[in-house]
Amino acid sequence: MNYSLSQPSETLSRKILSPVPFKARFPAGRLKPPVGIMPGDVRSLPELHLFLEPDNASLPGINLKALPEWIEVSIGDKELAEAIRAIVDTTVNYVEDCLRVHEVVRYRLDQAHGIIKETKV
Amino acid sequence: MTSYGYAGKILRLDMTNRKAIAIDTEPYRRWGGGHGMGSALFWDFCKDKTITDGRHPANVCCVVTSPLCGTIVPSAGGRCEVVGVGVGQYPVSWFTRTNFGGRFSTMLKYAGWDAIVIEGKADSPVWVDIRNSKVIFHDAQDLWGKDTWATQLEIRDRIKIRRGTKTHWQDLQALPLAESDESSGEDVGRTTQKPAILCIGSAGENQTCHAALIHDAGNGAGQGGLGAVWGSKNLKAISVIGTGGIKVADPKTLLKARMITKEKYVTNWQAPDFQAWTRIGGLPKPIVQAAMPTDERRPQSCQGCINGCRSRYNVGYGNESACQETFWYGPYVRKVAKSRAEDTEINLKGADIVQKYGLNSFVLQPGLHWLEHLYEEGVLGPGRSIPSDLPWELIGTLDFAEKIVHALSTRKDIGADLADGWVQAALKWGREEDLHTGALQFSYWGVPEHGYDPRAELEWGYGSLMGDRDTNTHCFNYIFTNVSAAFAFGKPLRIGAEEMAKLHAKKMSPYAKDRPEVLDYSDANMYSEAVAQTVRWQQHYCRFYKNSALYCDLKWPDFVNTNVPDLEGATAASDAGEHVFWNAVTGDTLSFEDGIEIGRRIWNLDNAIWVLQGRHRDMVHFAPYVYKTVYNKGEVFPFFMWTCRDDKGKWYYKDLMGRSLDRAKVDEWKTIFYQLEGWDIKTGWPKRSTLEKMDMGFVADALASAGRLGEEAS
Numbered sequence: 001m002n003y004s005l006s007q008p009s010e011t012l013s014r015k016i017l018s019p020v021p022f023k024a025r026f027p028a029g030r031l032k033p034p035v036g037i038m039p040g041d042v043r044s045l046p047e048l049h050l051f052l053e054p055d056n057a058s059l060p061g062i063n064l065k066a067l068p069e070w071i072e073v074s075i076g077d078k079e080l081a082e083a084i085r086a087i088v089d090t091t092v093n094y095v096e097d098c099l100r101v102h103e104v105v106r107y108r109l110d111q112a113h114g115i116i117k118e119t120k121v
Numbered sequence: 122m123t124s125y126g127y128a129g130k131i132l133r134l135d136m137t138n139r140k141a142i143a144i145d146t147e148p149y150r151r152w153g154g155g156h157g158m159g160s161a162l163f164w165d166f167c168k169d170k171t172i173t174d175g176r177h178p179a180n181v182c183c184v185v186t187s188p189l190c191g192t193i194v195p196s197a198g199g200r201c202e203v204v205g206v207g208v209g210q211y212p213v214s215w216f217t218r219t220n221f222g223g224r225f226s227t228m229l230k231y232a233g234w235d236a237i238v239i240e241g242k243a244d245s246p247v248w249v250d251i252r253n254s255k256v257i258f259h260d261a262q263d264l265w266g267k268d269t270w271a272t273q274l275e276i277r278d279r280i281k282i283r284r285g286t287k288t289h290w291q292d293l294q295a296l297p298l299a300e301s302d303e304s305s306g307e308d309v310g311r312t313t314q315k316p317a318i319l320c321i322g323s324a325g326e327n328q329t330c331h332a333a334l335i336h337d338a339g340n341g342a343g344q345g346g347l348g349a350v351w352g353s354k355n356l357k358a359i360s361v362i363g364t365g366g367i368k369v370a371d372p373k374t375l376l377k378a379r380m381i382t383k384e385k386y387v388t389n390w391q392a393p394d395f396q397a398w399t400r401i402g403g404l405p406k407p408i409v410q411a412a413m414p415t416d417e418r419r420p421q422s423c424q425g426c427i428n429g430c431r432s433r434y435n436v437g438y439g440n441e442s443a444c445q446e447t448f449w450y451g452p453y454v455r456k457v458a459k460s461r462a463e464d465t466e467i468n469l470k471g472a473d474i475v476q477k478y479g480l481n482s483f484v485l486q487p488g489l490h491w492l493e494h495l496y497e498e499g500v501l502g503p504g505r506s507i508p509s510d511l512p513w514e515l516i517g518t519l520d521f522a523e524k525i526v527h528a529l530s531t532r533k534d535i536g537a538d539l540a541d542g543w544v545q546a547a548l549k550w551g552r553e554e555d556l557h558t559g560a561l562q563f564s565y566w567g568v569p570e571h572g573y574d575p576r577a578e579l580e581w582g583y584g585s586l587m588g589d590r591d592t593n594t595h596c597f598n599y600i601f602t603n604v605s606a607a608f609a610f611g612k613p614l615r616i617g618a619e620e621m622a623k624l625h626a627k628k629m630s631p632y633a634k635d636r637p638e639v640l641d642y643s644d645a646n647m648y649s650e651a652v653a654q655t656v657r658w659q660q661h662y663c664r665f666y667k668n669s670a671l672y673c674d675l676k677w678p679d680f681v682n683t684n685v686p687d688l689e690g691a692t693a694a695s696d697a698g699e700h701v702f703w704n705a706v707t708g709d710t711l712s713f714e715d716g717i718e719i720g721r722r723i724w725n726l727d728n729a730i731w732v733l734q735g736r737h738r739d740m741v742h743f744a745p746y747v748y749k750t751v752y753n754k755g756e757v758f759p760f761f762m763w764t765c766r767d768d769k770g771k772w773y774y775k776d777l778m779g780r781s782l783d784r785a786k787v788d789e790w791k792t793i794f795y796q797l798e799g800w801d802i803k804t805g806w807p808k809r810s811t812l813e814k815m816d817m818g819f820v821a822d823a824l825a826s827a828g829r830l831g832e833e834a835s
Contacts, residue, residue: 022497029757030452032410033602034595034675035445036572037758039490039562040452050455050464055412058448059609061758093611094759 003107005079010119013112015076019044024074029061037061045075045105045112052102064088064097080108124150125370126188126707128230131162132256134249136354137241141249141256146235154187154235156218156668157723159204162238163216164726164820167206170733173213175206175346176328176353178242184229184319184359185236187671191227191367191424193375194702195382195401196676198425201226201342202668205239207590208346209330209542211567212740215589216730218668219333219347221319222423223340225361226671228317232363243355248276248320251361252293253310261357268477269322269335276360282315289313293364310364320358321348322479324530328352329540331529333481339431339441339472340423343481344568344590370708378705381697387427388684398603398615399682400675401691407432408675410448411468412461414439428676439469446472449482450522453489457517471522478530483591487562487569488543489516489525492535494560495552501535507550509535542567544744559746566590573598575743576752577761577777579642583656586741586787587794589731594663595674597625597640597655604762604774615683618764619772624681628693629658631714632797642777643765648790653797658717664727665720666699722815728800729807729820732829738791738805748784752777801831808833 008016025041028051032038042048052060065088072081087100127150133142152161164170167181175182182205189197199222207217229237232253246261259279264272283291290311317336324332325348332348333341342348351357369375386402388394393404405420407413408430415436420429431443439447450471451464458464475482495501496513503510511534515521528536538546544567547555555561564570565585571593575582578601584592600621607614616624622637632654633639638646639655646652666672677699679690691697693713700713711719728736752761758778765775795802799811808831809821824830 027757031602031605031758032448032451032572033599034408035410035448035486036598037574037761038448038452038486038572039757040455043456047456050458053461055461057410057412059606059758063759094609096611 003083003104005083005104005108005111008077008079008108008112008115010115012077013115016045016080016108016112017116019047020074026067026070026074027063030058031061032058045071045077045080045109049102049105049109052098052105054099054102059095060098062098064094064101067101077108080104124708125368126192127154128186128233128235128365128367130234131236131238132234132251133166133238133240134256135241136239136243136247136356139243139247139258141258143254149236151719152723153665153669153719154189155185155200155202155671156204156664157719157726158236158669159183159185159202159218160216160723160726160730162236163204164730166238166240170216170730171735172206173215173734175208175214175350177206178353180206180350180353182239182347182350182354183236184239186226186230186234187669188707189670189672189702191230192369192706193379193425194672194706195379195427196423196425196673197671197702199223199227199423200671200673201229202671203334203342203345203347205345205347205350206734207344208328208332208349209540209545209567210590211542211544211563213735214346215566215734215736216727217345217347217589219342219344220668220671220674221334221336221340221342222426222673223317223336224424225317225319225336225340227424228314228361228363230363230367231365232361233365234361237359239351239354239356242353246355246357248358248360249356250276250280251359251363253363253365261355264357265326266323269320269479270338270477272320272322272358273318273337276318276358277315280316280360280362282362293362312362312364314362316360316362318358318360320479321351321356322477322530323527324348324478324480325352326357327530327532327540329480329530329532329536330542331480331484331540333479335476335479337441339443339446339476341446341476341479341481343483344593346481348479348481369706371705375702375705378697378701382427382691386679386682386684386691386697394684396612396615397683398599399679399684399690400599400677401427401679402682402684403428405429408443409439409469410444410451411465414462414465414469423673426673426676428673430675438466438473442469442472442476445486446475446482449475449485450489450517453493453517455517467517467519467522470519474523474526478526480526480530483571484543484569486572491555491561500552507535511535543569557745557749559750562744562746564591564744564747573601574752574761575747576781577642577763579647579652580655580659582743582747582782583652583790583794584659586743587656587791588660589727592659592663593674594659594667596659596662596678600640601761601763605758605760608760608762608774614774616681616688617772618774620688621681622764622772624688624690627689628678628680629655630693631717632658637772638766640764641766642763643767643775644780645768646766648783648786650793650797653790653794656794657797660724661717661720663720664723665716669719669723670699670703670716672699722817725798725807725812725815725817726820728805729812729824732806732824733827736805738795738803741791741805742784743782743787747782748787749781751779751781753779804831806831
């Protein structure tokens, strides 16, 4: 999937790949019947990506409406935040929305990894 | 006595004098089996029922089977109940229960025993070797310190048991005995089986509140800290091997009901319904909370189960673990795992670690979240106000998992304070505020919230509060999971809210028969008599059918079933309901409601024990955060759908996040509950009239002697 996300700067790329402080974490639980809802959080976009990766044993629990603000304020990636807002605004269903967010985050991480790799060369 | 379904004898282990005593099962038959029989045995053999720490030498721990163990009753043949005063609860540790699966209960019955009653305390470590009627106490000094897997392997080696085949039977007579024991010369039987062993690891030896009893690779009895009770009694393990069988009263009806289950209630194998809404009738599937490590696996289950919720894998880790222990570490592993495969590997190896230490991982579900919070806030860690030298920066790695489980199991580092209870540790550390803010989510009696918040899932919270522990009974909560999953995936609802409530109420005889309002979890109904009836029904149902007959919690009850045209599940059904199987095995003529009534009797006996331990209604409260904070919408899961009615009486599924419980209204609700149970509303103590109607005058006498009998006028 292609997204209209411009290439992040090196500075932003480093932010995208780095964790935020504990106080800036984003709540992210998990529904795992029959255990129930397990508390948790994410502190970086790589964590968010792994968190949203689908499996057949559980559902991720995350407030998709609040997520863009966290990405904008805590990570500092306004473009990604807008892309996720667009997904939430055109909601299909919760699980589908999580998959679409997972995809766009993956795309952004690839971009950031690419920039960091280039700067090392 | 040998009657249908029962072995006929109960084994008393006098640990102090290392003596085995056989008593007749018959006087305890009125309590069914499992929990009911265990409570009655505790009542008779625990001479000081005021004890509030299970490590007291007067405590009595009972390991009890059911008449259904070892039979083909679907998902009821392999469970085993354990009761006794627990360890590490708050404010006191109640007489409590735990339960595990596998093949221990069936092997115990094959050996001729319905239950084991563990009394007193040995002066040094022992393990007990049961071979049919022969019971031998062995020194266990050299087993002390070994993990639960090594212990079992060592015992098998000592017994010299070999894996049998149909052409090579192990002759029990040929097995070596202790030096002090002489062969009686009688034929003690032959088998192809290996012994079933229940044992403790380091957590139990060190008498920590997290201590579980472990059987085989992954069957654990975790809640209540009864592993610590075994540790306090210097009991390392019980091994049992039996060569007998179980007499079934009516094999024809048993087989017929089993076939009806398969053909009517279970999804059709030719055209499986993968999304069926049912409990007994779902497709067999593993309940492993991480992704499968490999396709090269075989299902593994409790004896006689139709599901097989565990697996054995060719990768050699995670074998026989299921459910929570396969994900106790999950939220942290996801932060460090580089791939899904690594995520699974760490999670399943984390399961192996808790199994080997014999540690109940459930405490870590909210507990580790709290500890991480304290570390990140700069409170806990090296040189901090709560000193800890654990490598907190490595949380999520296998190395950290091993180190924290080791600390908790051996009273090292923060384990020294947490070993006697998490709420106690919070208070010792000056963290009482965490009980108010919800940073530490231990909702009732000092034990962790299960994952089904009491502010939303009423029957779970109230049931835990009126009982002795996290109730951990999934009777109703699949409503939330099925409906919420349908909403999440945008799939059509298989059953609408009104029909769902009505179908349940059809089965909830006698208290809520055809009263669908008992499943109205709306704000307007959450403190009602109707909800109190649901809580009563669940507790009484579970006390008999789940905890005593030992039907599996994850398969029963089956209220609704989309495999059946009229959507009515197997529960209470005249063709394959719980009582049908019970009667076929035992020869009894119980109605479904008779079983509920036995459950009520057991529930009353339990309450009498709690009252003798010191319970009063003033103690019966949730942790403060349940009243002071709301279950925040979107904080951990986006919706929590339940059956509700709106102000016009129209049924719908409503998201119940975002609310709290009102302490004063919960108190009023308790009064309703006590009235319905026939207990003194001022104290919560049973009344003589209530007990005598259940032929439990002897309980009333004991309560009267202790000055703790409820007032009739109340």
